[in-house]
Amino acid sequence: MTNKSGARARLLIELLGDQIDEGDADLSDARIEQALTVGPDFNDRESRLLWRSPEARERLFAARDDLRETVMTGWQERGVEFEVAYKAAADGKAEPFMIQSKDFTLTLFPEDDPDMPWILSLRIKARVRESRPASLNFQLVDGGGMVWITGKPNSRGEINGGWRHPDVSPRERLQQYALRLTLV
């Protein structure tokens, strides 16, 4: 037995041991909703249950989808502008530019780095930030399904990150697609 397979075996034994210990554990729908919204987060025992129970995971994902749907319906009702189209020249200069909706601003800064040619700073207005359940992240995605940036806002309401698609530029994507703020 190699060291690697030995480590795997030990890990498997530990996992199996946990499963036996947690045989009677349960996770109610109410507890799932609580963890997704106001907290507290799942404890170790509940997390282990989620790992080993497809049924519990399915209920978790369904609850999360419902929650996301509820929040985004609320955005629509309150007139949150979570989608914005920006027509940028595809061959525009490598200089910063901003895309603004009523409720969020995305600023792009060019970088001299082929691995990360742009830095993105997404600033979200307070009324939208405050509607985010603790368990969900904001995500900016374009109409073609490409994810631009994902995360939780920092104390100043910003999510900062890099452009991770070296084959295409943000300007090229903006030629074809609108941007949509969503929750994941």
Place this chain on the structure above:
Amino acid sequence: MSEVSFPIVGSGQAELGKVSCVRLSPEHYPAGRALVLARDEREVERILADARHDEPSGAEITRPIRVRVKPSQFTGESFGLALAIADKRARHDQDIEGQRFAIFATGVLSADGAGRVGAVTDIEAKLEVIDGTAKAGDVVALPKANADAAGTGLNESLDRLAQRGVTCLSVEHLNDVEALWLGPWPPPAKGESNDHSRDDAEATGIKSERTPPESSRPGRMAVLLALLLLLAAPAIWLLATQSLPNDNRALVREAALNVTDDACDEAPRDDGGARERARFFDQPRAAPLQIVMSSESDYDGEAAEAAASLMRELRFTLATGDGCPTWLLDIAVHQDGTDIDITMTPRWTATGKAIFDRDWTGRIAANARDSALRPTVETMINAMLRQLFIQRTVGSTFREEQHED
């Protein structure tokens, strides 16, 4: 772009990380802020605030920057000195295109905002990493605390670097290396200018560029500022007396107009947010006030301990000014016979300009307990607030809005 490399050693790692800072336009990012791309955004912001707190107000301090720390995963705080240098060079226009020397730095920036540079662990291994890359003309900055306690291995590394024409600077305080951002670098050779002096540490292979405070640029600016304040004092007094009690936020408002921090989401970009800030401060809210404990204390009795505890607790917000400038105050505790003197001193900060021009003092008995200390400090804070013309009693504000660290 301003770049400073730092060594990462430990857990199987032995490599050079890099901090890079770029100035951003206030059109695209709020003035006075940093867009941070790093493993721990809060830690980077904490180091920047501590590194900048002594800077005089001026264009440089309000310039927004982009900070990037690579790699994204490593542990430890020894990149603090590298971050501070990169930040200052970017904001002081020392990120010159075609710069012919590289900067390497390792050092922990103290969390008390005093600009002190603390020792790092594994200094010999860290210097080995730098040794593998540094060339003639490059600069290496390391904590004086490490240099002073140098063992044979460290001295050998320093000797090797010096022989290759690498300048090694031992740094006790950030001001020791301010020539790196105030320029010019390299500084004029001895004899051409008396602005800089080298200490005697050259014998150990370490050169230290120390700039006497009285000849430094911040020092000159402080003198200039003091003169301006002296000249403007009658006008300020007249304004203050005429403003009371109806326009009790006038002075805060004036100060806010000079602070180019972005006070709220709606701040317009065209005027740097000044108009919006004026509106913001016309509303019944004020800037958050943060109080920090000074490390300056020559008394370690129960009252001093209680003072430290109280200061930690006194991180309270006067109003809902999220994103507004933060004013820092030092609280110093000194024993004077059977009494303890408490002094509250405003500081320059990274994001705002303190508008105070005086200290506040209080005195309690050396054997006093927390119950005696708290009202004393509250009275001092009330006195400060009276200068700000904020008609709120700190007692209630303090109890309502204090929050845990």
